[in-house]
Amino acid sequence: MKQFTTGDLNKQIGDITDAASREPVMLTRHKKPRFVLMSFEHYERMRTGGDPRRAYHISEMPAEHAALFDEALDRLARGEGYDEEP
8 A cells, every 4th residue: 555644645636646546545644544545436345345355264265266276376386377477
């Protein structure tokens, strides 16, 4: 997460809002995190739970995800795919 001060916000509003359109941005005051600036779309996904991504504990992972995970681990163990671009 990119980080700016609240003072930077006054001086670099365009740069900061551009960064916030791509990912949430942390705003600090007196070197402490105070605010997060993000796009409205990102906020709505968070608020409504519309973001389909989810983290699973290995014991709770759906079978189709576990199979993909196992295949990826096997490829990495064979030395395949580590430096390849997706």
